[in-house]
Amino acid sequence: MPQFLPLTSLRLFFALWVLCRHWLYSYEGYGALFDIGVSSAFFDRGYLGVDGFFVLSGFILTYNYDSSSGMRRDWSEFIVARIARIYPAYIVCLCVMAVAVVGYDWVTRSNMLGSVNYSASGLFLELFMLSAWRYAGSGGWNDVGWSVSAEWFAYVCFPIFLFAAPRLNPRRILLAAGCMFAVLAIIEVTSPDHLSLSGGLARLVPEFMLGVLLCRLRRVWIDYHGYRWAALLSTAVCAVGIALHADTLFVLGAAGMILSLSYGKDALAKILSFRLLVFLGEISYCIYIVQRIPQYFFRFGRSRFPYVADMPGAMQALLLLSITIAAAILLHFTVEKPMRSWINRQFGAARRRTQLKAS
Template identity: 45%
Template sequence: MKFIHPLTSLRAFLAIWVLCRHWFYNYDGADGVFFKLSFSTPIFDKGYLGVDGFFILSGFILTYNYSRNGEVPSNYARFLLARIARIYPVHIICLLAAAGMILVKHFVMHRPAIGVDGNTGFAFLSNLVLMNSWFPGLSNGWNDVAWSVSAEWFAYLFFGVFLWIAPAKKHVKWLMLLPVLGLALVEWDGGRNQLSLPGSLWRLIPEFYLGVCLCRTRQMGGGQFLGKWGSLAAFALVVLTLFIGIDTLVVVSLALLIYSLSFSEDVATPAMSLPALIYLGEISYCIYMVQRIPQWIYSVARKSSSIIYLLPVPVQVAILLGMTILFAALLHHLIENPMRTRINRLGKKGGVGQSPVKSAVT
């Protein structure tokens, strides 16, 4: 199976885009922003849409790896075990680290944290079993960013259903209208920035399905919509729709970008295949999952040192980004890769089935 390196690299940009939202968006008025900038831009403010890009990309790549001719993975237990090996070790480590951080806040620093912002026992258990985004009203406390991992787990469990409603036929491209209309309804019903609200599957289901249909379209002989310039045109659409301010249009533009970058003849392929970008893409899951830990450590250090606080904002951003990438790299090499290999090997020894195709993207 040929790796699609530009899509691996794209994961890095999506993860850092999410960081931009968490670092620069003013959540609660003047004191609700981590890094205060002298300007506001929808490019940063809409960083939550990086998660939507991940959902589309996940549907695309899983279909590319596991369903070349419309079939469901032949050994579904082995498929699910591979998915657990992919997401669960990092999820558990980050959840426990977040819990430790919250306990320190509550009992050592005497800042109320347990029971605040959803940090309850029930929320911890729902995070532990990856069901914290399945039902309305469930809390996303502790490591709040893990809501999207819970949503991904839902997609893995029902991957066969997604494949079944996206048949390997040429008319599948028209089915992409369904998730787009669904997202438009969600955004319209919830008002402004509805797609930024976690805690449900309203984003995951249509976007994952959109990714499956995109891959099906490619498998059925769909070509570049603008030849080798497709990715540049799609990127321009992403920027344009960000300023228009309609999330559904941004999601459609991200889907076009993913589709375009899947072709080796695309003009952006050489740049998006640079080893450094591929590496950042490979650790992007860790970047996304571990982000709250270095952010908290840096916040404590900044409050205790006026020198750090007075540094220019770009320097502070560079320091925190460097810390986040370092934490992510350690997590990737010490936990993610070794545990993924070990779990898959144990599954094979236990007779669960043959190892599925390994991907540089998923």
């Protein structure tokens, strides 16, 4: 199964864009974490990095697991592989955040525990990745983990997504994709802040299905030759969507970018195939899920060490970015990668193949 190197690198930019939202944009009553002297709609729309993840996830999983590829795998094998992929890093970051929040609350007497974001019932749901199994809602102990919970829903229901997506007929595939964009447009115009809905499935379901449909369309257009500049044109569509605050238009551009980059012939694909970008793309999940921990301790440390707070905002941002990437690399090599291998060996396809040989 070939690896889509440009799409792996694209995950990095989606993750970093979410960081821009959390660090450089004022929202939910809080000021920006850093003042770098520049304000931009690009920072505001950083939540759309999650939407890009959802579409990309549907595309990659369909390519790897759809039975039409000749790789028939049972659902239990798929679930084990997905748990091995997301759960170890997820649970470690959740536990570290829980300890940090409890410790901070005890030291500062801030009385955060028991609130909407830091309740015992919420922690229970987050432990089992169930907190986002609703239309939308508040954050949590590690609030960025809501999207992982939503992804978990997609994994559990993956056979339903595959069953519902048309095959081989490009008109039906495009019609179904149009319906998904219509659903997103309705969500956007009826929500108070476009597609900036955390904590639920409202964005996940139509966007993950879009990814499934994109993969089905790629199988029909396997010899498509109009891709050489398609990713750059799709990037322009994304930029227009950001400038016009039209989130659904951005998702349309992101879908076009993912499809065109998957062929590996686009001009942008060569840039995104650089080894360093691919490596950082491989750890992008760790960058995303660990981000609140360095941010949490950085904010606390900045309040205790004035010389850090006196540094220029851009320098502070670069410092925290370096710490976050270092933490992500550590998480990748000490938790994500070894635990993924161990779980697959113990419970996944590798163990079943060994058992079959032994029998």
